[in-house]
Amino acid sequence: MTTKRKSTKPHRRTANAPENSFVAGGFAPAPEDASILRLDTKPRRLLIGGKWVAGASTRETINPATGEPIATFAIAGPKQVDAAVAAARRAYEGEWSALPAAERGKLLFRLARLLQERSREFAVLESLDGGKPIRESRDIDIPLAAAHIFHHAGWADKLDYAAPGRRPRPLGVAAQIIPWNFPLLMAAWKLAPALATGNTVVLKPAETTPLTALLLGQLIEEAGFPPGVVNILTGAGQTGATLAAHPGVDKIAFTGSTAVGKAIQRALAGSQKRYTLELGGKAAHILFEDCAIDQAVEGIINGIFFNQGHVCCAGSRLFVQEGIADTVIRKLKRRIETLVVGDPLDKNTDIGAINSPEQLERIQELVAAGKAEGAECWQGPQTLPRRGCWFAPTLFTGCSQSHRIVREEIFGPVLAIQTFRTPAEAIEKANNTPFGLSGGVWTDKGAKIFKVTGALRAGVIWANTFNKFDPSSPFGGYKESGIGREGGLHGLHAYLDLHHQSPTMS
Helix, strand or coil: CCCCCCCCCCCCCCCCCCCCCCCHHHCCCCECCHHHHCCCCCCECEEECCEEECCCEEEEEECCCCCCEEEEEEECCHHHHHHHHHHHHHHHHHHHHHCCHHHHHHHHHHHHHHHHHCHHHHHHHHHHHHCCCHHHHHHHHHHHHHHHHHHHHHHCCCHHHHCCCECCEECCEEEEECCCCCHHHHHHHHHHHHHHCCCEEEEECCCCCCHHHHHHHHHHHHHCCCCCCEEECCCCHHHHHHHHCCCCCCEEEEECCHHHHHHHHHHHCCCCCEEEEECCCCCEEEECCCCCHHHHHHHHHHHHHHHHHCCCCCCCEEEEEHHHHHHHHHHHHHHHHCCCECCCCECCCCECCCCCHHHHHHHHHHHHHHHHCCCEEEECCCCCCCCCCCCCCEEEECCCCCCHHHHCCCCCCEEEEEEECCHHHHHHHHHCCCCCCEEEEECCCHHHHHHHHHHCCCCEEEECCCCCCCCCCCECCCHHHEECCECHHHHHHCCEECCCECCCCC
């Protein structure tokens, strides 16, 4: 008896196909029900001093999968920024500083539990507003956000152990500016350590993805945080610039582009403000001939196509040892053919919508540059939906170090492939970049792992895996990928003044 092998070729359908049509692999559509969100037409307001207030103007947030508006939200102007910073200062100097550290921890534990209880609602909203597949929002973003809050809740009354021999003190008011690629997760990464260490916060989410941050603000109220401890200002770049330059802020925490990070550094030059910057990346993925090729191919797929490539630590540069290059590229193309590009709320979807028309234009520009400069472009055979922002998974071979697709951060589902012969050549090529956020090495030789990872100039390096995160492990980069760390003890220290010795120490 013989069995028929399932085809790896994707069945083609568009966003407007009938409900009984099929996606790649022969699976019927499995959409998540968005009615759980109970969306209405009322403009979302700003959270300032424990009250929801109007902004200077309003703006619509758009579903990138359809191009249709989801909701209206407020744009914070200078007056709202002033009010939020003042509210954070009052809370810091008043009720929040007087609260025992163990009580701060309890509030964070309560917030994490509330987030878990409403995880489905958050996952749907994150995918609807940002375009990422629901499986990623449901299985990665929301659980990891809760894990970060849980982790830091446990540190709230143990800060003396985080800095032995010191008397750690909070910095004061922290301004936190987060990006659009992981809206809720980045909010958790920043809020949790700041609050656990006793600071108050003014949080500014990205203008294309404000909704989960505002929903988190409702949970913060429900958890019982004192008014003004967390303030949330939605708006565009000017709102963030006004907040970062505000004289009432003691600490700036920014995740976003290198260009904006440099602008923040220039604005803060000569001031006493502390800052951490988590910026762009162009991670090198290095495959040696002795690696487990099938396992490595899955790691490459995850490294570049996770969240449509909207990941600062994405493995966007692939270096393959010459002896296995043809095999790896053939297996990569075959694996890409099975990926489902489509409705972010469909549980079958592997690659969702590009976050915005502006980002799609950026990806298209760099892909066109890659072709013009002589690299060979191959794209997956998926038929893209007619409405919304979409880009097919893409590989470039025949790349050189001078190509823009190798030098510049694309922030999309595009992989640039080069070959190498020796470990020294791989290391030299991998380090030939202004970025230094992350990297990956694939080999079955432990000694080679330690030699190569030790020589790579990057902040986070994975061996025989990729894109694994833990709240207890610090994350951050070198060179133009940023300054400072988030997560782990290093992330706690970024929100503490550690210059005060304990009275028992000499």
